[in-house]
Amino acid sequence: MRHQPDRRIWRTTGFLYALVFSSIALCLPSLYSMAGQDAPKPLETVRGSGCYKFGDEETPAKARRGAMSLAQEQAIRSHHVFVESSQRVKNFQLEEDLIQTASAAMLQEIQIEKEERKAQEICITITAKISPVSMEDMIRQRLNAKEIAQSAKTALVPNQPTFGLKVWTNKPEGRFHENEKLIIYVQSDRDAYLKLDYFQADGTVVHLVPNVYRGQAFIKGGKKYAFGDETSPEQFVINPPYGTEAIKAIVAVRPFDIGTEGEPPTSDSRTYLQSGLRGIKVVAATSSVEISTESQAVATYKKETAKPTAPQQHP
Known part of the structure; x- marks a missing residue:
């Protein structure tokens, strides 16, 4: 009987990467689970206030949710940790994302x-607790x-x-939620060797190809290649930590x-950007795509909390 290789799950803090191999099991501890033991x-x-003016087409319940979200966000904006970081946060255009x-x-x-x-206005003032650490x-x-995602690009x-070289994902808008599946697509105009790296929000870069388990990847010009679809040995599922991530493809003729x-x-990621990538001598083309990941709690919060709209005017 022919031996069937075991299917192992290689866990990183950013996604699940499924590999097929016979005798190696690699286990990387989750940074978040370790932090939970502290x-x-x-x-x-913290204290915050928010007022929501609602129009005739909106319900008081919706207005109340809007006022609550505005009060919560104002509480975050006024906290000294956020105030001290506000300039850098604005420079990287992360203000709204961090507050939410x-x-x-x-x-x-x-x-x-x-x-x-x-x-037709509801105003709410709240108090809450938050850990500055x-x-x-x-x-x-x-x-x-x-910063890493921008440097990678x-x-x-x-x-x-x-x-020409293109890299893209299964979500054109580039926003992924917790437990959603990520599929990466690559297409080159000509035959070439491919190097594909995934820069995760935890500061780790995953070398999809080539790596110690998968050698050189030679791709055919004009053909679309998928990483993470139903035919792939690797499967990517979004997990914490969340934030901005980047996928970078590089092709070479050797x-x-x-x-x-x-x-x-x-x-x-930083070490690789400073030394590993710079060591590549011959590059025919590169392409990058930036994605953002967020927890289901944040996605639900954004969906359920509406921003105030001006009351509708009737003749």
Whole structure:
């Protein structure tokens, strides 16, 4: 009877990567699960207010949800940790994303201190608890992820690409939610050797090809290749930590130098950007795509909380 290889699941903090091989099981600890074992973080009290004016087509219940979300977001904006980081956050265009993430997932013990309704306006003032340490960690991680994604997109761009190369995903808008499936597509105009890297929000880069388990990847010009679809050995499912991520494809007319032992499956993104990528001598073309990932809690918060709209005018 022919031996059937075991199917192992290789877990990183950003996604699930399924590999088929016979005797190697690789286990990487989750940064978030390790963090959950730490001692409880001290909490600080925050306060915020929000008013929502609603039109004739909107219900008071919707207006109340809108006022609550505005109050929560104002509480985050006024917290000293966010204020101290506000300039860098604005520079990277992350302000709204960070505020909504913190409002949805980081505020604890939310209490309504005051609620008023005047005609078609509802105003709410809340108090809540938040961990400044967790807030700092989240902001630092999101800024780091955004900076790495931007660096990955600009690294190794040839002045005159030899031929065309495209990389894209199964979601054209590039926004993925928790537990959603990610599929990566690559297409080159000409036959070439492919190097494909996935820069995750936790600061890790995953070398999809080539690596120690999958050698050089030679692709045919004009043919679309998929990583993560139903025919692929690898499967990508969005998991924490969340933030900005990037996928970078590089093609060359000669095989890439991956050393005698092969490219490791993962490495530190910053180290790789500073040394590994710069060591590639011959590049025919590059292409990158940026994606953003978020938890289901944040996605639900954004869906259920509406921003105020001006009351409709009737003749």
